[in-house]
């Protein structure tokens with residue numbers, strides 16, 4: 001997962017409003033009077049979201065399990081206050097260090113074992129300072145079941161033609177992606193990517209986050225920062241540690 005695909009990820013993210021998502025998070029940072037000192041972004045990928053925080057926080061740790069995504073990040077940005085970390089976010093421990101932890105763009109859905117999800121939130125709790133803020137999103141159940149489902153999609157964007165074949169069973173989606181990238185001589189390079197995501201209900205996630213000890217757990221429609229709707233695609237959560 002996220003090997004050769006990493007090098008075309010940025011291009012295929014053309015329709016994602018990273019700037020708007022960052023503004024939502026910064027609104028929450030202000031709402032909860034969070035100190036803009038230490039930020040941790042888990043599953044930061046190629047830094048598409050992180051870049052909107054470069055001037056907002058004193059120190060940023062950006063972590064990912066894919067060396068290729070981190071390589072893309074490192075080749076794009078050379079920022080003094082950003083530290084790239086190659087690690088599994090479920091296992092990462094740096095206690096009482098962060099004012100803000102962010103996990104965005106379906107990254108939670110890649111944690112397919114619910115026990116691992118509990119561990120991830122426990123470590124987030126441990127790693128936040130008292131009063132620190134956790135912000136993350138999940139794909140809604142509507143998106144996982146109705147939009148992804150067992151559907152097959154075919155797209156063409158600039159020099160990339162791709163197919164996306166999904167198989168949904170027991171809350172797990174197996175996704176088979178085939179990208180055909182046009183080269184200068186007109187031939188096509190094929191990149192195959194397999195991914196698996198788990199559908200989590202808002203109630204189940206809220207329960208785990210609450211059990212971990214977080215308070216002030218709030219949910220939003222990530223695309224308009226408003227109330228959740230029946231067809232909300234991405235659910236944004238915020239939760240505060242202690243105090």
Ligand SMILES: C[S@@+](CC[C@H](N)C(=O)[O-])C[C@H]1O[C@@H](n2cnc3c(N)ncnc32)[C@H](O)[C@@H]1O
Pocket residue numbers: 001002042043044045046047048049063064065066069087088089090103104105106107110111
């Ligand atoms: C859809 S991308 C999102 C990247 C980035 N957050 C963004 O907004 O563009 C999902 C990312 O999650 C990372 N990821 C998946 N499981 C992970 C884990 N256990 N620990 C750290 N990163 C993980 C992948 O390598 C990938 O970079």
